[in-house]
Amino acid sequence: MACALLVTGYLGFVGSVSLLLPLAIALVWLGLTAWGAFDMRLGYFGKTYWRGNRQELQHIALTFDDGPTPYTHKVLALLKKYNMQATFFCIGKQLEEHPEIAVSIFENGHQIGNHSYSHSKQIGFFGLKNMLEEITHTDQIIKKVCNTTTSIYRPPFGVTNPTIARATKQLDKEVIGWSIRSLDTVIKEESSILKRIIPRLKPGAIVLLHDTSESTANLLEQLLIYMERKKLKSVTVDELLKK
Ligand SMILES: [Zn+2]
Incomplete structure (x- = not known):
């Protein structure tokens, strides 16, 4: 009797291990995929330039x-005052709304990058056809407004996946990430944002900011003053990645 119970217990144990193992593997895979999807630096879904x-x-x-x-x-105006060049990853819809500002970016010698047409929160779930459309439509607007082309693409929210990797490969785009995420759309205090950026600001860094708020425009001058003091120069992404 005791022996039978022991055998049943053993079989039960083996049964649960054989069930748990695939589950554990699936969880690890899901974790890695989610991590890879949100941290472009890992290059989990194709090559990404981040410094x-x-x-x-x-x-x-x-x-x-x-x-x-x-x-x-x-x-x-601030970039001009401190004689720095930058890169603007523009949204197609915003380019349609403010074409004259896009022209001003380009005419001031800055680089324009593609940042999708819609910047949809669901973009990570788009199929290949829609993803290709997001990028090519924005390319067409950039061409129409600034009469230039761009080879660089930054995925909205920094999210990459196999579909985005296929689309960017098919369209011959270099995917650009960042080494410093300022969180300027999340953190309210300008001094806290600067405290995140400044200690990480080393040669080769790519800094993610947004030209969408008063606070970023305000903290930018302090950042530029710091850079000038440290003899750090901001150049376009193309210039930074030049071999
Ligand atoms: Zn964005």
Whole structure:
């Protein structure tokens, strides 16, 4: 009797292990995929550029996402005052709304990157056809408004997945991430945002900012003053990644 119970217990144990193991593997896989989807630096879904490698140069790249907006004017004026170049990852819809600001970005020698047409919160779930459309439509608007082309793409929310990787590969886009996320759309205090950026600001850094609020435009001047003091120069993403 005791022996029979022991055998049944053993079989039960083996049964649960054989059930638990695939579940554990699935959970680890899901965890890695989710992590890879949100941290572009891992290059989990295709190559992503997130910093420059020529550390001997005192170059960094300031990047501004989600514009153009009326706040872009102040950003442009400050960049001009401190003689810095930046990259603006523009949303197609915003380009349609403020074409004259896009022209101003381009004419001031800054680089324009593609940041999708809709910036939809669901973009991570889009199929290949829609994803290709998001990028090509924005490319067409950039061409129409600024008469230029762009080879760089930054995924909204920094989310990558196999569909986005296929779309960017098919359209020959370089996917650009960042090494410093300022969280300027999340953190309210300008001093706290600066405290996040400044200690991480090393040659080769790519800084993610947004030209969508008064506070970013305000803290930018303090950041530029710091950079000038440290002899750090902001260049375009193309310039930073030049071999
Ligand atoms: Zn964005």
